[in-house]
Amino acid sequence: MKIQIALDRVDLEKAESIAEEAEDYVDIIEVGTSLIKDYGKKSVSFIRERFKNRTVLADVKTCDEGEYEFRAMFEAGADIATVMGNSPIETIEICYNVSREYNKDIMIDLMETSKNKLAELKKFDDAIFFVHLPKDNKHVNLIDNFNKNSDLYRGIKRIAVGGNVREDILKDIVLINPEILVVGSAITKSSDIKLAARRFKELLQK
């Protein structure tokens, strides 16, 4: 399982220092939506240049204008870019095609995506599907939510999970065994970021 660390709601210098501390224990560095909306695509190229040996994900949350946004993110150095699963199917199709053209990855964020839409999206069978709890809803438990809907995810080859991920749910995450686990503040807001990242890696390897 790969660990993706989400950098959000900090300035670029702080994002860099967080990523430096966590770097040895994570596989993917996520340039969070807040960094992109605060600084634009230079946030992606900034992280790309500083972490050449890590996969960089641009959480651009495309809703429309798929071609323009996905090209911008890949040109800025992203290896993976995100599109909202509840966007128009045409947008997702365009993002998928741009990702194929660049030989990069697309992550489809399933937040608020209907069952019917998910069924339609499964045709993008090498896309990464992100089972994602919104930050703005604290009342849903990631594991319960995943297990309740696990039938829907059947047949998906590449799964990422995330949203309020804490150490205490890692034993359940191991059972789900996604390709990618997205972790945010449990690492980035820790008083010892390096230690927190190492613990996550160790607990997932057990």
Place this chain on the structure above:
Amino acid sequence: MKIQIALDRVDLEKAESIAEEAEDYVDIIEVGTSLIKDYGKKSVSFIRERFKNRTVLADVKTCDEGEYEFRAMFEAGADIATVMGNSPIETIEICYNVSREYNKDIMIDLMETSKNKLAELKKFDDAIFFVHLPKDNKHVNLIDNFNKNSDLYRGIKRIAVGGNVREDILKDIVLINPEILVVGSAITKSSDIKLAARRFKELLQK
């Protein structure tokens, strides 16, 4: 009816020059999603500073983290910020509350928003509801689409419409009579931006 000009897929200097040419004939200057994702929130403050007498809309298309994004846009000088209608209801509620706190406006983008969700959203009765055709779907006609769903929009006080708006549909737009008409490339890509903006204004006043 107010005209909102959407600035998209250009650099900041070009955005400024387009807005300068159109300024006398438009009411709202939209800092498009592409400007925000290319340049970050400084695109909003840049347009704010240069067009002090115009309403500035930040098309931030918030999907999550409503508080952070809406505060960022209003602090950057936006008068209106956008949230996706298909976002978690908690996100839209938060965005609404932040807009009230700042005494600014919220625009809820109804792209890919279900009928049930729209019914739920009507409680935000002083929000602006944006009936919006995606740029990535060229097969749907704005007027047909609006008229087909007009029952759904009943009771909404503030309506904006947009998406592939061209001169030839203005006579139908006049019948719909939204508070705001959002126009993009029909003005911004015109060989004579000033003339195009003036024609839109004149045709809508007839």
